[in-house]
Amino acid sequence: MERTKKMTLLAPFLLCFFIQMTSCSTDYISQKTQNLMKSHPLIDGHNDLALQLRRLYRNKLSKINLRTINTTRTNLHKLKTGHVGAQFWSAYVLCGAQDKDAVRLALEQIDVIKRMCNEYEELEFVTSSQGIQNTTKIACLIGLEGGHIIDSSLAALRMFYDLGARYMTLTHTCNTPWAQTSGGGPHKVYQETKGLTEFGKEVVKEMNRIGMIIDLSHTSFNTSREVLAISQAPVIFSHSAAYALCGIERNVPNDILIKIKENNGMVMVNFHTAFIACGKTANISTLADHFNYIKKIIGPEYIGFGGDYDGVTGFPEGLEDVSKYPLLVEELLRRGWQDFEIKAILRENFLRVFSKVEQVSDKVVPLLLNIKYVQEGKSVFFCIIFCVLCIVIKEFPKMYF
Ligand SMILES: *[C@@H]1O[C@H](CO)[C@@H](O)[C@H](O)[C@H]1NC(C)=O
Ligand SMILES: *[C@@H]1O[C@H](CO)[C@@H](O)[C@H](O)[C@H]1NC(C)=O
Ligand SMILES: *[C@@H]1O[C@H](CO)[C@@H](O)[C@H](O)[C@H]1NC(C)=O
Ligand SMILES: *[C@@H]1O[C@H](CO)[C@@H](O)[C@H](O)[C@H]1NC(C)=O
Numbered sequence: 001m002e003r004t005k006k007m008t009l010l011a012p013f014l015l016c017f018f019i020q021m022t023s024c025s026t027d028y029i030s031q032k033t034q035n036l037m038k039s040h041p042l043i044d045g046h047n048d049l050a051l052q053l054r055r056l057y058r059n060k061l062s063k064i065n066l067r068t069i070n071t072t073r074t075n076l077h078k079l080k081t082g083h084v085g086a087q088f089w090s091a092y093v094l095c096g097a098q099d100k101d102a103v104r105l106a107l108e109q110i111d112v113i114k115r116m117c118n119e120y121e122e123l124e125f126v127t128s129s130q131g132i133q134n135t136t137k138i139a140c141l142i143g144l145e146g147g148h149i150i151d152s153s154l155a156a157l158r159m160f161y162d163l164g165a166r167y168m169t170l171t172h173t174c175n176t177p178w179a180q181t182s183g184g185g186p187h188k189v190y191q192e193t194k195g196l197t198e199f200g201k202e203v204v205k206e207m208n209r210i211g212m213i214i215d216l217s218h219t220s221f222n223t224s225r226e227v228l229a230i231s232q233a234p235v236i237f238s239h240s241a242a243y244a245l246c247g248i249e250r251n252v253p254n255d256i257l258i259k260i261k262e263n264n265g266m267v268m269v270n271f272h273t274a275f276i277a278c279g280k281t282a283n284i285s286t287l288a289d290h291f292n293y294i295k296k297i298i299g300p301e302y303i304g305f306g307g308d309y310d311g312v313t314g315f316p317e318g319l320e321d322v323s324k325y326p327l328l329v330e331e332l333l334r335r336g337w338q339d340f341e342i343k344a345i346l347r348e349n350f351l352r353v354f355s356k357v358e359q360v361s362d363k364v365v366p367l368l369l370n371i372k373y374v375q376e377g378k379s380v381f382f383c384i385i386f387c388v389l390c391i392v393i394k395e396f397p398k399m400y401f
Contacts, residue, residue: 033329034083036339040346041085042325043132045268045304046143046217046239048090048311049074050109050116059112066120073309073321076122079138081323085347086132086139088238089113090311091149091165095174095187098148103156106149110163113142127164129354143215143238146172147179152199154206166354167213169238170203170223178203180220182249195222201230208232211361213354216240217250217270217306224256233360234265234353239306241270241290244297246278254297261298264356266349268306269294273314282316288331291345300341304350 052072057063067076079087091109093102117125117140124137132139142163147170150156157168170179174187178200196204204227207214214235216224227235237260243251252260252267260267269290273282276290294303309315309322318327329342 029330029333030326032333032339033326036342037083037326037329037346040343040348041083042305042346043086043139043350044084044322044325045088045215045236045306045350046090046270046308046311047074047087047322048092048308050089050113051092052310053112053116054109059108061112061115061119066116067122073315075322076120076138078321078323080122082325084138084322084325086126086141086350088141088143088167089116090143090145092145092172092311093149095146095148095172095189098174098176098187098189099151102146102148103151106144106160107163110142110160110165113140114164116140125164127166129351129358132351132354141166144168146174146218147176147203148172148174150203152177154202157203157206157212158210161210161212165212167215167236167238168207169215169217170200170219170227172218176200180223182218182220195220196226200226204231208357208360209364211358213357220249221253221256224252225259228256228259228263228265231263232364233357234263235260236265236304236350236353237267237306239270239272239308239311240267241275242267242293242297245290245293246276248275248278250275252294257294257297257302261302264302264353266302266304266353267294268304268350271307271309271315271319272312273316274312276316282314284316284318284327284331287316287319287328288335291328291332292335295337295341300337300344301349301352303345305345 049072053059053061056071069075091106091113093105093109097105114125117123122138123140124135126132126135126139126141142165144160144165144167147168149168150160160168171181173181173183175181175190175193177190177193178197180193180195204214208231214227214231214233215238216227216235217237217240219227237252241251243253257267269287270276271287276282277286291303305325307322318324332342
C-alpha cells in the first residue's frame with residue numbers, strides 16, 4: 001500500500017524526466033526536423049548548378065542524369081533528401097561578358113534551366129508565389145546574377161521578366177554603368193559609378209513596377225542603402241551572411257540589416273566557408289552562429305537560406321551538398337529555435353517577400369511616361385511634349401480665324 005502511494009506520487013516526475021530526456025535526444029530532434037521540413041519544404045535563394053552545366057557539359061543535358069550526377073553538389077536525389085521545395089537557379093553571366101555577349105549568355109543559361117525543369121518530372125518551372133505554393137514538386141525559379149545582363153536596357157529587363165526571371169542581382173563583381181559592386185573582381189570597369197546612378201534608380205522603379213525581386217548580394221553598401229531608400233517593394237540578399245561575424249564586403253552590416261527589417265525584406269544566408277568564417281575552418285555551428293546573430297539583431301522574420309551550392313568551392317564540414325540542409329535545421333532546434341521560427345525561415349518569409357513584390361507590382365499604374373525604353377528615356381517625354389505642341393500650333397488658328 002505504502003509503496004503504491006509512493007509510486008503514484010513519483011509518476012509525474014518520472015514522466016517529466018522521460019519527456020525531458022527524449023526531447024533532448026538526437027532522434028527526437030531529427031524526427032522533428034523531418035516533420036517540419038516535410039510540412040514546410042525549404043526555399044533556397046541561390047544555386048549555381050546551371051553554371052556547372054555550362055562549365056562541365058556545355059549545357060548538353062542529354063549527356064548527364066541530373067537525378068544522380070555526382071560531379072556537382074546538387075542533384076535531384078540530394079535535393080529531395082535535403083527537403084528543398086523551391087530553388088532559385090542562378091542564370092549567372094561572368095563580368096567579362098559585360099558590353100559584349102552578356103545578353104546571349106544569360107539567354108543560354110535561362111534556356112538550360114528551363115529545359116532541365118521541363119525534362120525532369122521531379123521539377124516544375126514556376127514564376128509566382130502561388131506557383132511555389134501550388135506545386136507538389138520542386139519549384140524551379142530563375143534569378144539573374146549580374147545587372148550587366150540587361151545591357152542598360154529596361155526593355156531587356158522586361159523581356160527577361162517575360163522569360164520567367166523573378167529576381168535580378170543588381171551587380172556581380174563588376175560595376176555596371178548604373179550600380180556599384182561590393183567589388184574585388186578583376187574587372188575594373190565603370191570606376192566612376194558610385195552607389196546607384198539616376199538610371200540605376202529607374203531600374204529599381206521598373207523592377208518594382210514589373211514585379212521583379214531586387215537582390216542586393218554583391219552590391220556595395222552604398223548601392224544597398226540607396227536601393228533600400230527608394231524601393232517600394234521588399235528586397236532580398238539572395239546569398240550573403242552577417243558582416244559582424246565575418247567582415248567582408250559580401251556580407252550585410254548591421255545598419256543594412258535594420259533597413260532590411262524596415263523594408264520587410266530578407267537576408268538568405270550564404271553557406272560559403274570564406275563568407276561565414278573569413279578563412280578559418282567552418283562547421284554547422286559556424287553557420288548557425290550567423291542565423292542566431294541575424295535573429296538577434298532583426299528577428300527570425302527576415303532570414304532565409306541562400307546556400308550558394310555549385311557557385312563556390314568551400315563549404316562547412318557537414319554541409320557539403322544540398323542533401324545536408326536538415327542538419328543545419330537540427331542545430332538551430334538544439335539552439336532553442338521555436339517551430340514557428342523554423343517554418344518562417346524555411347518558407348514563409350520568402351513567400352511573404354515574393355507576394356508583397358507581386359502586390360506592389362499590381363498596384364503601380366503602368367503610366368506611359370514611366371516606360372523608358374533605353375537609358376536615354378527622356379526622348380519619349382520630349383516626343384510627347386513636341387506632339388502636343390504640334391497639335392496646338394496646327395489647331396490654334398482654326399479656333400480663332
Ligand atoms: C559518380 O558517378 C559515376 C557514374 O555515374 C560512378 O561511376 C562513380 O562511382 C560515382 N562516384 C561516387 C564518388 O559516387
Ligand atoms: C494554384 O492553384 C489554384 C487552385 O487550384 C489555381 O486556381 C491557380 O490558378 C494556381 N496558380 C498557379 C500559379 O499555379
Ligand atoms: C558612400 O556614400 C557616402 C555618401 O555619399 C560617401 O561619402 C562615401 O564615400 C561612399 N562610400 C563609398 C565606398 O563609395
Ligand atoms: C564546430 O567547431 C568548433 C571549433 O571550431 C567546435 O567547438 C564545435 O564543437 C564544432 N561543432 C560541430 C557541430 O561540429
